[in-house]
Amino acid sequence: MPTISSPPELRQASPMTDPTSTSAATQPAGPHRYARRARHWSALLWVAPAFATYAAFVLFPMFQSVQYSFYHWDGIGPATPAGLDNWKAIFTQPELLHSVAHAFVLIIFYTVLPVGLGLVAASLIRELRPGPFNTTARVMLFIPQVLPLVAAGIAWTWMYSSDGLVNQVLRAIGLDQHTRAWLGDFTFALPAVGVIGVWVMLGFCTVLLLAGIGKIDPSLYEAARIDGAGRISEFLAVTLPGLRRELVVCTTFTMIAALASFDIIQISTQGGPGYQTMVPGVQIYRLTFLQQHVGQASALAVFLAALVLVVIWPIQRLGREK
Amino acid sequence: MRSLTQYRGTVRLAAVAAAGALLVAGCAPGGSADAGPEPSKPATTGVGSEPVTLKLLVTSGVDVPFFTALGKLFHAKYGNVTVKVESQDYAALTTNIAHILAGSNVPDLVRVPQFGNLIKDHLLTNLDPYAKAYGWDKWPQSQFATTRVGPDGKQRGTGSLYGAGPGFGLTGIYYNKTLAQRIGMTRPPATVAEFEQLLAKAKDAGMQPIMINGKDGGSVYPLQNLVMSYADDAQAVQDWTYAKPGARIDDPATVKAATTLQRWGHAGYLPADVNDIDQTRAPAAFVKGTGVFFPSGNWQAPGLDKAGAGRFGFFLFPPGEAGGPSYAMTASSSLAIPAKSTNAGAAAAFLDFVQTDPQARQDTVTLGGLVPAGPSDAPAPTAPAGSAVAATVSAFQALLKSNGLVGFMADATASIHVNSLVPQTQLLLAGKTSPEAYAAKVQSDYERDLGR
Numbered sequence: 215m216p217t218i219s220s221p222p223e224l225r226q227a228s229p230m231t232d233p234t235s236t237s238a239a240t241q242p243a244g245p246h247r248y249a250r251r252a253r254h255w256s257a258l259l260w261v262a263p264a265f266a267t268y269a270a271f272v273l274f275p276m277f278q279s280v281q282y283s284f285y286h287w288d289g290i291g292p293a294t295p296a297g298l299d300n301w302k303a304i305f306t307q308p309e310l311l312h313s314v315a316h317a318f319v320l321i322i323f324y325t326v327l328p329v330g331l332g333l334v335a336a337s338l339i340r341e342l343r344p345g346p347f348n349t350t351a352r353v354m355l356f357i358p359q360v361l362p363l364v365a366a367g368i369a370w371t372w373m374y375s376s377d378g379l380v381n382q383v384l385r386a387i388g389l390d391q392h393t394r395a396w397l398g399d400f401t402f403a404l405p406a407v408g409v410i411g412v413w414v415m416l417g418f419c420t421v422l423l424l425a426g427i428g429k430i431d432p433s434l435y436e437a438a439r440i441d442g443a444g445r446i447s448e449f450l451a452v453t454l455p456g457l458r459r460e461l462v463v464c465t466t467f468t469m470i471a472a473l474a475s476f477d478i479i480q481i482s483t484q485g486g487p488g489y490q491t492m493v494p495g496v497q498i499y500r501l502t503f504l505q506q507h508v509g510q511a512s513a514l515a516v517f518l519a520a521l522v523l524v525v526i527w528p529i530q531r532l533g534r535e536k
Numbered sequence: 537m538r539s540l541t542q543y544r545g546t547v548r549l550a551a552v553a554a555a556g557a558l559l560v561a562g563c564a565p566g567g568s569a570d571a572g573p574e575p576s577k578p579a580t581t582g583v584g585s586e587p588v589t590l591k592l593l594v595t596s597g598v599d600v601p602f603f604t605a606l607g608k609l610f611h612a613k614y615g616n617v618t619v620k621v622e623s624q625d626y627a628a629l630t631t632n633i634a635h636i637l638a639g640s641n642v643p644d645l646v647r648v649p650q651f652g653n654l655i656k657d658h659l660l661t662n663l664d665p666y667a668k669a670y671g672w673d674k675w676p677q678s679q680f681a682t683t684r685v686g687p688d689g690k691q692r693g694t695g696s697l698y699g700a701g702p703g704f705g706l707t708g709i710y711y712n713k714t715l716a717q718r719i720g721m722t723r724p725p726a727t728v729a730e731f732e733q734l735l736a737k738a739k740d741a742g743m744q745p746i747m748i749n750g751k752d753g754g755s756v757y758p759l760q761n762l763v764m765s766y767a768d769d770a771q772a773v774q775d776w777t778y779a780k781p782g783a784r785i786d787d788p789a790t791v792k793a794a795t796t797l798q799r800w801g802h803a804g805y806l807p808a809d810v811n812d813i814d815q816t817r818a819p820a821a822f823v824k825g826t827g828v829f830f831p832s833g834n835w836q837a838p839g840l841d842k843a844g845a846g847r848f849g850f851f852l853f854p855p856g857e858a859g860g861p862s863y864a865m866t867a868s869s870s871l872a873i874p875a876k877s878t879n880a881g882a883a884a885a886f887l888d889f890v891q892t893d894p895q896a897r898q899d900t901v902t903l904g905g906l907v908p909a910g911p912s913d914a915p916a917p918t919a920p921a922g923s924a925v926a927a928t929v930s931a932f933q934a935l936l937k938s939n940g941l942v943g944f945m946a947d948a949t950a951s952i953h954v955n956s957l958v959p960q961t962q963l964l965l966a967g968k969t970s971p972e973a974y975a976a977k978v979q980s981d982y983e984r985d986l987g988r
Contacts, residue, residue, distance in 0.1 A: 282565055290634050290657040293565045309955070375817070376809040398751065398812025400966055484954065486751065487811040487962040503631040505951045505985070506653050508565075 276519075283513035288506040300513035310514060313485075313492040314521070316404060317473045320493070323408025324415050324472035329464050331412070332419030333457070337449055339420070340427045352424070356417040363414065367481030370410045371397060374482075397483050403490045410478050415471065419464045426460035427453060462533030466526045473522050494518045579665030583614045583882045590882050592871070593636070593643035596623040598835075599869075602903040606702065606890050609899070613889070617882055634659065637874045644877040645886065648699055648870055652950050655698060656689030661873040663697040666884040671911075672700070672891075676936055679704065679909035681778075682943050683870045690986060693778035693943070699870030702890040702897070703906025704941075706932050707757050707865040708852045710822070710830040710840060710924060715743055716849070719828065724851035726858045728765050728796075735805045738828045746800070747827025749818035750810035750965060753946060753958040755797070757865065758831045760945045761853035762793035764863040768856050770942045777943040779986055785945075786979040794964055794971035801965040811962045833865075834928035838905040841923045850927035852935070864931070866941040869906055901925060907932035949985035956981040 283300050287293035304310050335355060342348040358366060373379040374396040381393040396406040430452065438448045476495030479485060485492035494514055501511035590610075594603050600623050607619025622643065624632065630649045636642065637659040654660050667673050672680070683699035685692055711721070719738050725731035738745040748754045764770045767789035775783040800806055807813060813821070822830040823843040830836075831853070840848045852862040873883045890896045894915055897908040901917040907929050908917065916933060919926035935941050946953035956978050963969040969977070 278565070285565060287565050288634075288653040288657065290638050290659070291653060375812060395809030395812030398809050400968065484752070484958075486959055487966065488959045488968060500951055500954060504650075504954065505949075506634065 279512045279516050282509050283516050285509045287508045289502070289508045290506075293509070296509055300510045301517075303510060304514055304517055309489055309492065310494075310497060312489060313494050313497050314518075316491060317475065317493050317518075319404060320408055320411060320472040320475055321469055323405070324411040324475070325465055325468040327412045328415035328419045328468055329461065331416055332423050332464065333454075335416070335420045336423035336427055337453055339424055340453075352421065355420045358414045359417045359421075363477040364481055366414065367410065367478050370413075370478075371482045374406055398487050400487055400490055403483055403487055407479060407482055407491050410482065411472065411475070414478070415468050419468065422460050422464055423457055426457045430456035459533060462529055465529050469526055469529070470522055473518065473525065579669040579884065580881050581669050581885065581888075583617050583885045585616055588617045588879050588882045590617055590619045590645065590879055590886060591643040592619060592621045592645045592647075593629070594621060594623050594647040594871075595629055595649070596625045598904065599623065599647065602899065605899050605903055606886075606896055609893065609896055610886055610889050613893070614885070617886075619886070637876065642874040642876040644873065644879045644883045645871045646874055648872045650947070650950050651685055651692070651698065653689065654872075655685045659875050660698050661875050661877065661880055663700060663873065663884070663887075666887070667697050667700075670884070670888045672697075672888075675911045676909065678936065678939055678941055679868070681941075682866065682868050682947075683872075691779045691781070693774065693780070699868060699872045700887045700891065701869040701871050703869055703900040703904055703908045704932065705865075705867045705869065706834040706907055706928055706935070706941075707761070707832065708834075708850050708928070708931060710832060710836065711849050711851070712822070712825065712828055712830075713847055713849050715825070715828040719743070725854045727854050727860075728762065728856055731854050732796075732800075734828075735800065736803075739804055744807060744827045745805040745829060746807075747813075747818050747822040747830045748806060748810060748832075749813045749815045750806070750962060751812055751814040753953055753961070754813075754815060754818060754832060755806070755810065755961050755965065756946060756953070756957045757833075758853070759793055759797050759961060760865060760942075761831075761863065762796050763789050764942065765853065765856040765860070766792045766796075768860055770861075770863045770940070773945065774942050776982070777945055777948045779948060781988075784979060785982065786975040790975040790978075791971045794974045797961075798964050798967065798971060802967070806965065810965055834907060834925075834932070835905045837924040837928050838902070841920075841925055845920065846922045848924045850924050850931065852931050852940075861938065861940055862935065863940045863942050864935055865944045866932075866935075867944055867947065869904065901929060909936060948982060952978075952982055952985060 282293075284296055284298075285293040286296045286299070335351075339348060339351055342351070375381075376393070376395040380396060384390070384393050394402065396402050399406075434452045434456070435448065438452050443451060474495055475493050476499065479491055479493050479496050480499070483491045485496050495518075498511045498515050498518070501507045501514065590607075592603055592607065594600065600621060603619075604621045607621055610619055611617060626649060629647065633646065633648065634652065634654060634657070637646065637654065638657070648654065648660075651660075667680075680697055680700070681693045683692075683697060684695050685698050686695035715738070716734075719734060719741055721734055725734055735745040746758075748758070760773065763785075764773055767773070767787075772783070772787065772789070773785070776785045801810065807827075818830065819832070819836050819839060821827060823840065834850075837850065852864055855862055871887060873880050873887075877883055890900070891908065891910040892914065897910065897914065898917045900906050900908045901919060902925075905925070908914070909932075916929065919929055932941075946957055960969065960974050960977055964971070964974050
């Protein structure tokens with residue numbers, strides 16, 4: 215987990231900004247051992263304010279969530295110990311388990327497609343000369359990141375409705391038999407919600423990957439071209455390896471967004487039709503605020519957090535390997 | 537460069553210490569153990585003469601101009617009381633209400649979407665003393681059933697009064713008068729079977745027989761009505777809705793009702809994209825002429841009259857057999873007095889005022905789209921003849937006398953609507969669950985919600 219909060223770039227850059235190392239550098243005299251110990255303590259001192267805030271607003275609530283998950287509690291009245299009841303429910307109530315499965319399906323739409331398409335888009339934009347078209351392409355791709363998700367969710371709901379834009383387009387090109395109320399369809403509701411995720415995440419991935427491509431030494435591209443590399447092999451040999459860190463950040467961020475998704479679903483389908491698009495985020499919200507089962511909600515939330523860690527841990531390892 | 541990993545030992549120690557501290561302290565979250573029901577404050581009538589600012593927290597939308605108007609009327613009568621209306625949207629209020637009422641800045645009257653644990657946690661004032669002081673206990677009592685809560689904090693319809701309000705919701709079926717005439721409907725159908733014949737005629741004439749919002753639960757209304765019509769009685773549903781111990785919904789009437797609703801879906805009586813239509817789209821489509829019938833509630837009536845005065849009629853859901861009792865679902869637009877309110881006396885006076893003052897009752901109909909109840913001899917508010925509003929008002933008066941008002945199944949538990957009734961009805965209409973499985977699942981979710 216600490217690896218999430220300290221991406222590799224920061225760690226590399228920190229000798230320049232780390233106050234302890236600069237103060238140590240101006241202190242050449244003194245017994246070696248003593249200096250080391252002093253540095254230890256001064257380092258802790260520097261960390262203290264940030265750590266105190268982190269402990270109060272992140273670590274303590276995390277501990278609380280774990281604690282709540284072992285109680286029956288409505289958020290206001292007295293709590294009664296629940297043992298492992300809340301945890302058992304996650305694995306015995308089909309609705310809760312299905313919602314977790316849906317979150318994994320969303321990874322295809324939130325992570326695989328945006329990162330893949332983002333790579334293609336970034337490589338193409340790199341080849342464009344800086345100019346109005348280049349800027350327009352970037353802005354278009356990034357706009358979904360700027361719009362509030364709630365507004366985007368409502369707009370997509372209209373587009374997906376039986377007389378919405380998507381079906382109008384299908385009718386215009388003669389595909390009448392494929393029109394349907396997308397978000398009300400048992401087969402297509404989850405993919406339809408997923409497409410909203412692709413639209414939101416694509417801009418983020420493209421911009422990040424584009425910035426990464428900008429950092430790749432242009433002489434590498436030149437060398438590749440002299441060696442007779444085509445576009446594809448240039449992409450595989452130069453761009454892809456050069457983007458390793460950006461890819462890790464993209465993948466991590468979008469996977470968390472997929473597993474913890476809430477707003478788009480809550481706005482567009484509320485988990486329906488049936489339970490087809492129910493995700494843990496919406497379940498947690500309902501358990502907490504509608505049913506006031508704070509204990510059950512906490513158990514599911516802690517489970518979800520653990521799941522996120524398990525899923526992104528290998529990706530983090532992959533990014534660190536040299 | 538020294539990374540934090542070098543302090544791993546220290547960090548680990550701190551984590552273990554923190555976890556240990558929590559365990560050792562064994563501090564269970566939440567408030568102290570049950571302190572018993574709060575002592576009823578002595579109830580006084582009237583508002584005194586001190587200047588008072590009465591803070592109302594209601595849901596955004598039509599409630600705001602409506603309660604602002606009621607507040608002005610109240611201020612005109614009692615000059616020392618100023619009514620201040622604040623609002624939150626329905627979902628936000630549902631989400632926050634417990635914490636607002638437990639906090640330090642509580643309103644004096646609050647629109648309660650769901651009682652939930654508010655009674656158990658002693659966050660609301662018991663209104664029984666005020667009901668006695670103001671004589672509400674002499675009025676027709678069925679109007680207070682939905683806001684009575686038993687001593688266990690769960691069972692409703694019995695016990696003490698915790699909410700009262702200016703008016704009531706009421707469900708039934710709107711019809712497009714032009715289209716209804718075209719299929720030869722001269723009077724409201726007398727039985728479910730007769731209603732089905734009309735649906736078939738509409739279908740044959742190439743019209744959309746029913747417009748309804750299946751995305752957010754409008755389709756649950758006709759289902760509940762069908763259950764009551766087939767049972768020829770509403771007691772079972774009423775008990776279930778009020779969480780009476782032992783109440784069951786997985787009975788033959790529910791299975792038959794689910795079978796009928798599913799058949800309506802298959803026959804094309806319901807829109808093909810029923811599961812994608814929400815409560816904004818359904819009335820809009822109905823006004824535009826899609827749908828001969830629109831099962832919904834009286835809160836739609838002012839909007840329908842505005843869109844086309846005199847074009848839309850309203851009738852109660854037909855009984856199973858000719859001459860049988862009619863039933864409708866109702867919910868009070870109830871306001872409750874938070875236990876921590878400092879102006880409980882003035883708040884109770886406001887509640888009495890909105891139920892009895894003739895002008896307030898008129899505003900309830902015209903601005904709130906709700907039907908006022910109050911004392912049995914209170915003057916009925918007027919509405920233009922032939923309007924949808926007038927039809928809902930007279931239907932409500934009739935049901936109040938015949939005891940035909942029933943709570944919404946959706947209100948049985950806090951989450952039965954979103955977690956069970958809506959998704960299960962969607963599955964039913966899509967043919968993905970059977971009527972038997974439907975009834976069984978709703979019942980088992982209900983028991984789980986209630987911890988039975």
